[in-house]
Amino acid sequence: xxxxINPLLEAKGITKYFGTITALENVNLKxxxxxxxxxxxxxxxxxxxxMKVLSGLYKPSAGSLFFQGKEEILESPRDSQNLxxxxxxxxxxxxxxxxxxxxxxxxxxPTKNLGFxxxxxxxxIKELTxxxxxxxxxxxxxxxxxxxxxxxxxxxAVAIARSTAFNAKVVIMDEPTAALAIxxxxxxxxxxxxxxxxxxxxxxxxHRMDDIFTVCDRVMALFQGTNFAEANLSNTSRDExxxxxxxxK
Amino acid sequence: MEDKDKKIVSLHLKLMPYLEKYGIxxxxxxxxxxxxxxxxDVFLSWRNVTNVFKQISWQSMLALGVFMxxxxxxxxxxxxxxxxxxxxxxxxxxxxGAPWYIVVIxxxxxxxxxxxxxxxxxxxxxxxxxxxxxxxxxxIFRGTGNLISGGTPISGFTDEVRYLGHGRIxxxxxxxxxxxxxxxxxxxxxxxxxxxxxxxxxxxTGKWIYAIxxxxxxxxxxxxxxxxxxxxxxxxxxxxxxxGALILAGRTDSGYPNAGLxxxxxxxxxxxxxxxxxxxxxxxxLGVFAxxxxxxxxxxxxxLMDVSSFWQQVLxxxxxxxxxxxxxxxxxxxxRK
Numbered sequence: 238x239x240x241x242i243n244p245l246l247e248a249k250g251i252t253k254y255f256g257t258i259t260a261l262e263n264v265n266l267k268x269x270x271x272x273x274x275x276x277x278x279x280x281x282x283x284x285x286x287x288m289k290v291l292s293g294l295y296k297p298s299a300g301s302l303f304f305q306g307k308e309e310i311l312e313s314p315r316d317s318q319n320l321x322x323x324x325x326x327x328x329x330x331x332x333x334x335x336x337x338x339x340x341x342x343x344x345x346x347p348t349k350n351l352g353f354x355x356x357x358x359x360x361x362i363k364e365l366t367x368x369x370x371x372x373x374x375x376x377x378x379x380x381x382x383x384x385x386x387x388x389x390x391x392x393x394a395v396a397i398a399r400s401t402a403f404n405a406k407v408v409i410m411d412e413p414t415a416a417l418a419i420x421x422x423x424x425x426x427x428x429x430x431x432x433x434x435x436x437x438x439x440x441x442x443x444h445r446m447d448d449i450f451t452v453c454d455r456v457m458a459l460f461q462g463t464n465f466a467e468a469n470l471s472n473t474s475r476d477e478x479x480x481x482x483x484x485x486k
Numbered sequence: 487m488e489d490k491d492k493k494i495v496s497l498h499l500k501l502m503p504y505l506e507k508y509g510i511x512x513x514x515x516x517x518x519x520x521x522x523x524x525x526x527d528v529f530l531s532w533r534n535v536t537n538v539f540k541q542i543s544w545q546s547m548l549a550l551g552v553f554m555x556x557x558x559x560x561x562x563x564x565x566x567x568x569x570x571x572x573x574x575x576x577x578x579x580x581x582x583g584a585p586w587y588i589v590v591i592x593x594x595x596x597x598x599x600x601x602x603x604x605x606x607x608x609x610x611x612x613x614x615x616x617x618x619x620x621x622x623x624x625x626i627f628r629g630t631g632n633l634i635s636g637g638t639p640i641s642g643f644t645d646e647v648r649y650l651g652h653g654r655i656x657x658x659x660x661x662x663x664x665x666x667x668x669x670x671x672x673x674x675x676x677x678x679x680x681x682x683x684x685x686x687x688x689x690x691t692g693k694w695i696y697a698i699x700x701x702x703x704x705x706x707x708x709x710x711x712x713x714x715x716x717x718x719x720x721x722x723x724x725x726x727x728x729x730g731a732l733i734l735a736g737r738t739d740s741g742y743p744n745a746g747l748x749x750x751x752x753x754x755x756x757x758x759x760x761x762x763x764x765x766x767x768x769x770x771x772l773g774v775f776a777x778x779x780x781x782x783x784x785x786x787x788x789x790l791m792d793v794s795s796f797w798q799q800v801l802x803x804x805x806x807x808x809x810x811x812x813x814x815x816x817x818x819x820x821x822r823k
Contacts, residue, residue: 315709330707332700334767335693343697344708346690356688 243306244269245438246291246322246407251300253286260286261462263300268407268438273429275453275470276442279482283462284442288409291440292324293317305406321406325396325413333385337377338366340384341399369402373428390421397428407438414448426451446475460484505816510761510776513809517780521787528790532666540737542782543651543671544569546775547730548746548753549760550682551601551723553774556757557686557699558719559766560616564604565727565753566746567627572596572731574631576647577640577741586646593731600627601724605717616720624750632743641740650674650729651736671733678729683771695719699766755802756781759809780805 244267253261261283268274278284289295291302293311302309304320311317314324331340339346342362348355366380375394377387384392393413400408413429414422429439429452443449449456450470457467458481466481480486521529528534548565555562572593580589600623607619645652653670686692694715697705706712734745760777762769781802788798 313709314707318709324707326703326707328703330701330704332697332704332767334700335697339693339697340704343704344694344710346693348690355690356684357690357693 244303245305247303248287248291249301249303251287251290251297251302253283253290253295254298259462261290261297264459264462264464266291266440266457268440270406270436270438271433272455273433273439273441273453275449275456276440276459277444277449277456277478277482278459278465279484281461282459282482284459285411286462287459288324288411288440288442291317291409292322318403321404323400323403323405323408325393325400325408325410327411327415331384331392331396331399334383336381336383337370337387337395338362338380340395341366341369341402343399345403365402369398373398373401373431375428388421389417390424393417393421393425394428397425397432401432401437405437407440408432409440409442411442412444413441414443414445422448446478449478450475458482507770507772509812509816510759510773510780510809514776514779514783517783517787521783521790525787525790529787534786534790536667536669536672538779538782538786539672539675540669541786542778543669543675544730544733544737545749545752545756545782546675546778547678547726547733548749549756549774549778550679550771551726552750552753553757553760553762553769553771554682554686554695554719555616555723556754556762556764557695557766557769558716559699559702559764560608560716560719561620561754562604562720562723563617563620563750564600564623564627565723565730566749567624567631568597568600568724568727569731569734569746569749570743571600571627571631572728573735573741573745574635574640576731576735577643578634580643580647581640586644589643589647590650590732593735594725594728597728597731598721598725601721601727602717604724605720608720609713609716635741635743637743639740639742643735643739647732648736648739651733652739653736671736674729674733678726679771679775686771691715691718696767699768701767752781755806758806761809761813 247267249265251261251264252259264283264287266274266287276284276287286295290297293314293316296311302311304322309320332343335343339362342365347358347361347365349358349361363380370377370380373394375398377391384395387395397408397410397413410429413425417425426448429441432439439452441448441453453470455467455469456473456478458465458478460481461484465484466486548569552562552565575596576589576593579592604616604620604623607613607623608616611619613619650670655668655670655673656664657666657668658664686695694705694710697708697710698712698715702712730746735741756777757769757774758764758777759780760769760773760775762773784802784805785798788801
C-alpha cells in the first residue's frame, strides 16, 4: 500500500445542524491512498450525513475538507466528482431502462461533433465500458445489456464501475453488500480489494462485520454524531466493534 | 428434444428485441392490410392516404410532445388547450393585420411559453404530480383562449399562414397527375419526427430524458439537473402543440373555441398504443408515430365504411386496452429466462 504524507481526503471538525438537531459534531475522518476505511454506527449515528457532506450533497455547518492536503469547499456532487471523489449509493442510483455503458457514463457521456451539433458517441461509450469492465474483472454478457436485466451483484458491480470510470481517487460506498445474495457478496468484496490495489481510497459504510473484517484496514465508529472509537483492524475484534456501535467501549 | 427447445428459446431471445422495437409496426401493417381488403378501391388510393396524413398532422405533434413528457414519467393534460390558446393568439394576431411571418411564429412562441409555464409550475411550485399542474392549465389555457377571442371563431388566414397545414407539393414533374400531390403537413411530420428521433436517441439531453424516466434519483446522483431537463421537456411539448396550432390554422382556416378539445386524450392514447410506458423511461419515437397512424387509420377506415362515430369510440378504447395487454404479455415472455 502506498502511503503519502498527506491523506487523500481529510475531514476536520465536521459539524452539521439541521435546524436545532445536531447530526454531526466535530467529526474527523481521513483516508489514505489504497486504504479501506470502514465506518460503522447505529441508525442515526450520522454515517449517511457524514458521507453526504463528503460527497458535496450537504454543506457542513462547520469544519473543513482537505483533498490531498488542500482545503476544498464542495458546492455540489459535481464538485466532488471533479476532485475524484465518488459515491456509490445504497439504492445504486442506476437507471434500469438504460444499458450498462450508458449508466456508467450517465451525465458525462462522450460525444462527437457532427457539424455544429454534438451527438452521443455510442461506439466510444461501448469501447470505454468494455475496457473499464475488463480492468475491474467484471463479467457481463455485453455492455449493451440493460441494467434491469442484471442480478443484484452485477448491478452493484456496475455501480462501482460507474464510480471509478473517471479516475476516482476516493470511492465512498454506502452498504455495498446489503441487498445482495450471499454468493454475490464475495465478488463485490473482491472488487473493493482490486480497487485498493489500484491506489483508490475506499470508504465502506456497512452493518456487516464480515464485510468490514474482509476488506477494511481501519474501522471507525460514529455514535450520536461524534467520533466514538477508531482502530486498525489488526488491533480490534468483532465483539469490540459491535460494542462501539452500541456505544460501549 | 432439449436442443430443439434451446434453439427455440435462443431464437425467441434474439427476436425479442426486434419485436419489442418493431412489433407495433407489425400491428400497423396488419391494420393497413385489413383495411385494404375491406375497402380495396378506396383505402390505399392516393387521395385517401394523403387524407389520413392530413388528418393526423396536428395530432401527431401533440402526441410527440406528450410522448416526451411520458418518457420522464410525467403527463401533460394541457396540450389540447395549449394548441387552442396558440391558435387563438394566431387568429387574433392575424386579424390585427400582422405580416405573415409574425403570424406564423406567434403560435410557436405561445406554445413554448405555455409549456414553460407548465414546466416551471411543476418544478418550482413542487407540484406532487404533473397531472395536477397540467390539469390546472388545461382549464387556464382554454379559458384564456376564449377570453382573448371573445369565445367566437375567427376565420380567414392568408395562404402563407396556411401553408404548413394546407399547402401542397406538386409532383407533376415526376409524371404524376395534379391530384397526386404531397401535403406539406406530411413532409413537416417527417422532418419533425426525424429531428426529435435524433434528439431523443443521440443527444445528451435526450438520453437524460430517458434516464429521468428510468430513475430520477440516478439522474440526480449523476449530476444531471433534473428540474432543468423537465422544464425543457414541458417547453418542447408546448412548442410542438404550437406547431399543431399552426397546422390546424392551415387546415381549418379558422381559430375556434373547441379546437383541440379532448385531443390530449388522443395524444396520450397514441403514445400508449405505440408502446410508451406510463412509468417512464420506455417507448420510441417510431412507436408514437405508429400509434398516431393506427388511430388515424382506424378513424379513417371506419368513416369509409360508414361506421358511426360512437362505434369508433368503442373501438379506439378497446385498442388501447388490447395494445397494452399485448405489451404486458410480450414483457412476460421477454423476461422469462
